[in-house]
Amino acid sequence: MGKPAGRLIGRWAGVSVSIALAGAGMVALRHALETPQPLKSVLPGEAHLYRWRRRSIFYKVLGAVDAPPLVLLHRPEIGVSGHEMLAIMAPLAQTYRVYAPDLLGFGLSDRPGAEYSAELYSALCQDFLREVVGCPAMLVASELSCNYAVATADYAPELCTSLVLISPLALQEEAQSTTLRQYAEKPVVKMLLYPLLSTRLAFLLMRQFRQESKEDFAQFYANTHQLGAEHAAMARLSGKLAENMQQQFARLQQPVLMIWGTRALDNQQTVATLHRTAELANPAHVARKVELIQGTALTAHMEQPEDVVAAIRRWQEETGKNTVSGPAEKPNLAFQAAEQQSISPAALVEPASTAAPRAEQTSSAQHATASTQADSAEAVDRDTTPARSGRDEAQGTLEAAPLRPPVELAAEDSEPIVQNKAEETVETVKAESQQKEEREIIAYCVKCKQKRKMLKAHEVVMKNGRPAMRGVCSVCGTRLNRIGAPS
Numbered sequence: 344m345g346k347p348a349g350r351l352i353g354r355w356a357g358v359s360v361s362i363a364l365a366g367a368g369m370v371a372l373r374h375a376l377e378t379p380q381p382l383k384s385v386l387p388g389e390a391h392l393y394r395w396r397r398r399s400i401f402y403k404v405l406g407a408v409d410a411p412p413l414v415l416l417h418r419p420e421i422g423v424s425g426h427e428m429l430a431i432m433a434p435l436a437q438t439y440r441v442y443a444p445d446l447l448g449f450g451l452s453d454r455p456g457a458e459y460s461a462e463l464y465s466a467l468c469q470d471f472l473r474e475v476v477g478c479p480a481m482l483v484a485s486e487l488s489c490n491y492a493v494a495t496a497d498y499a500p501e502l503c504t505s506l507v508l509i510s511p512l513a514l515q516e517e518a519q520s521t522t523l524r525q526y527a528e529k530p531v532v533k534m535l536l537y538p539l540l541s542t543r544l545a546f547l548l549m550r551q552f553r554q555e556s557k558e559d560f561a562q563f564y565a566n567t568h569q570l571g572a573e574h575a576a577m578a579r580l581s582g583k584l585a586e587n588m589q590q591q592f593a594r595l596q597q598p599v600l601m602i603w604g605t606r607a608l609d610n611q612q613t614v615a616t617l618h619r620t621a622e623l624a625n626p627a628h629v630a631r632k633v634e635l636i637q638g639t640a641l642t643a644h645m646e647q648p649e650d651v652v653a654a655i656r657r658w659q660e661e662t663g664k665n666t667v668s669g670p671a672e673k674p675n676l677a678f679q680a681a682e683q684q685s686i687s688p689a690a691l692v693e694p695a696s697t698a699a700p701r702a703e704q705t706s707s708a709q710h711a712t713a714s715t716q717a718d719s720a721e722a723v724d725r726d727t728t729p730a731r732s733g734r735d736e737a738q739g740t741l742e743a744a745p746l747r748p749p750v751e752l753a754a755e756d757s758e759p760i761v762q763n764k765a766e767e768t769v770e771t772v773k774a775e776s777q778q779k780e781e782r783e784i785i786a787y788c789v790k791c792k793q794k795r796k797m798l799k800a801h802e803v804v805m806k807n808g809r810p811a812m813r814g815v816c817s818v819c820g821t822r823l824n825r826i827g828a829p830s
Contacts, residue, residue, distance in 0.1 A: 367535045374538035380568040384451055386425055386443055387433050393444070393475050395467060401425075401451035402444035402475070406436035411504075412480035413439035414472065416488035417446065419464065419584050421540055421549075421576035422563035424450025427485065430648035435483075438656070442476060446488075448575025449566070456571060459578035461586035465494040472502040479789055483507040483655070486641065487579070490514060490588045497591035504789055505598045505662065507655055510607065510641040512616055514592055516585045527581035533573055540576070541567035592620070599631040600658045602651060604639030613641075632658060663787070663826045786825040788816040797823050 384390065388405030403425065406413075413435060417427040425443040435441050445452040447467060448459060457463075468491050472480055481504055484492035489511035496503040526532050539545060546563050566572065578584055592599075601620065607613045617633070634654040636643040644651045784797040800814035810828040815821065 364535075367539060370542065371535055371538040374541060374568065378568045379570050380565040382451060382565040382569060384425065384445075385562075386429055388436070388441070388443070391475075393471060395447075395470060395474075398447060398453040398455060400444055400447060400453070400467070400471070402442055402471075403432075404440065404442055405432060406438075406440035408440065410436075410438065410440040412476050412478060413441050414468075414476065414480050414482050415441060415443045416468065416482065416484040416492055417443075417449070418486045418488055419446055419449065419575060419579055420487070421537075421579070422546070422567045424562075424566055426450070426562050426566075427642075427645065428483075431483075431644050431652055434648065434652040435655070439481070442471075442480075444471060446575075448572070448578075454569060454571030454574060456574050459575050460583050461490060461494075464488075464491045464584065465498070468492065468495045469499045469502060472499070476502075479504045481505045481507065483509070484511075485509045485644065486511070487513045487584060490586055493588045493592050493595065494586075496595055496597050497588075500596060501790065503597055505600075505659075506595070507600045507602065507658075509602045509644050509651070510604070511601060511620060512613070512641070513585050514620055515587055515589045515616070527577050533577050537573040537577060598658075598662045600655065601631070601633045602636060602643055602654060603633065604636050604641060604643040604646070606638065606640040608635075632661075634658070660826070663824070784812055784814065784825065786812070786814070786823040788819065788821055788823060790819050790821045791816060795819075795823065797825065802828065 384401070384403060386403045386405075388403040390401070390403055393400040393402060415425065415428040415432065415435075417423055417425050425445045428443050432441055432443055446464060448454045468482075472495065479502055482492040482495065484506070486509070489506075489508040490513055492503075492506050492508065493511075493514065496506055527536070541564070543560065543564075546560055567576075575584075603613075603617060608617070636647050636650045636654070639646040639650075784800045785794050786797045787793070788795040796817040797812065797814035798817045800812050803811050803813045809826060812825045812827070814823050816823055
C-alpha cells in the first residue's frame with residue numbers, strides 16, 4: 344500500500360510541476376510577444392536626457408528657473424518609474440523647481456544588463472545633483488530610494504539641503520541570502536519568473552487589491568514590457584539594491600521629514616521599523632519630524648497627495664529651509680580651495696562664466712567698498728586718483744569702481760574741506776549702523792553647517808507673502824535666508 348501511494352503522489356507532483364512550468368512558459372511567451380509596449384511619460388514639464396556613464400537617464404523638469412531645486416526619487420520596484428510622483432509634482436512646482444528622473448533600469452531611462460546595486464543608485468543621485476541640478480537641493484524619496492537619498496546627504500552633504508523620506512522601510516534592511524534571492528537573477532529563473540510578476544494578478548497583489556485606475560495598470564504594464572526591464576527589477580528581488588543605512592542616517596546634519604501612512608501602522612513590522620528609525624534621531628543634530636497621513640498606507644504621496652504636499656510646506660516653514668524664492672548658489676570650487684588654504688576669497692579671480700551671474704549679486708557690495716576706500720584715499724592725499732575697490736586691486740580690472748568728482752579748493756577757502764569731512768562722517772555713521780544691524784542677524788549656513796552672521800542683509804517678501812531676510816554668510820559667502828522681519 345505504501346509504495347503505490349508514494350508512486351501516485353510522485354506522479355501527481357510531477358504532473359503539477361509540468362503544468363506549472365508549461366503555464367509559466369506560456370506566460371513568458373506571451374510576455375515576449377507583447378514586448379516592447381509603447382511607453383511615454385505623462386509627467387508635466389520639460390523632457391530631458393542626462394548622459395551618465397554612457398547611459399541615458401530620462402527626467403522631467405517643472406517650475407520656475409529661479410526657484411529652489413527639489414529632486415523626486417521613485418521606488419526601484421517592478422513596473423515603477425517617475426510616474427509615481429505624478430500627483431505631487433505639479434503642486435510642489437508652485438514653490439520649487441522640481442526634477443523627476445527615471446532611475447537607471449526603469450521607465451524611459453536605459454535598461455542595460457549591468458550589475459545593479461545600492462552603490463550604483465547612490466552614485467547616480469550624487470552625479471545627477473552635481474551635473475544636472477548644479478546646486479544643493481531638497482530630496483524627496485519613496486521607500487527604498489530613501490536609502491539613496493540618505494547616502495547622498497551623508498557622502499556629499501554639500502549637494503543636499505534637506506530630506507523628505509516617504510515610508511523609509513529599508514533604512515535598516517540587511518541583505519538576506521534566501522534561496523529565491525540567490526537564484527532570482529539566474530537567466531532561466533529570470534525568464535520564467537519576471538513575466539509572472541508583470542501580469543495583472545501580480546499588479547493587484549502588489550497593491551493589496553486596492554482600487555487602481557486603468558491608467559495606473561496601463562503604465563505598469565508598459566513599464567514591465569520593455570526590453571531589459573527585468574534586469575533592475577530582479578536585482579531588487581535578489582536584495583542587491585538594499586543596504587543598511589542606519590549609521591549614515593544617524594549622523595545626518597540636514598533636516599529630515601519622515602512621512603508615514605496610518606494604515607501602514609497596522610503591520611507590526613512597519614511599526615517596529617518606525618520606532619527603530621525614530622530612535623536614530625540624534626537630538627544633538629538638526630531636529631527630525633514624523634508626519635502621519637490619515638487613511639493611507641506606504642504610498643501616501645499617491646493616495647493623499649494634497650496632505651503630503653501640505654505636510655512638506657508646513658515643515659519647510661518651520662525649519663526655514665528653501666522657503667525664500669530664489670535659486671541656491673552653486674558651489675564655487677575656487678572659493679573652496681581658498682578656504683582650505685586660508686586665502687582671502689577676494690584674492691581669487693573668478694572665471695568669466697562664474698563672474699557674470701555673480702556680478703548682479705555683488706554689485707551693491709562692490710559700490711559700498713569702493714566708496715569707503717575712495718574716502719580713505721582722499722583723506723591721505725587729495726591730489727591722487729581715488730582708489731579702486733579691494734576686489735579690483737586683487738583681480739586687476741574686473742569692474743571699475745565709481746569715482747567721486749574731484750573737489751577744487753581755493754587756498755583761502757577751507758569750507759569745502761569741512762563739508763567733505765561732514766559728509767564722510769555721515770557716511771561713516773551710516774556704514775557703522777548698517778554693520779551693526781548686519782551683525783545682529785544670524786542664519787543657518789548650509790555650507791558651514793552652523794549658524795553664521797548674515798552680511799549684506801536686506802528684506803524680501805516670500806511667495807506666500809511673509810517677510811524674510813536675505814544675505815550672505817560672513818565666513819564662506821554662501822547665500823543665507825531667514826524667515827521673519829529683523830527684530
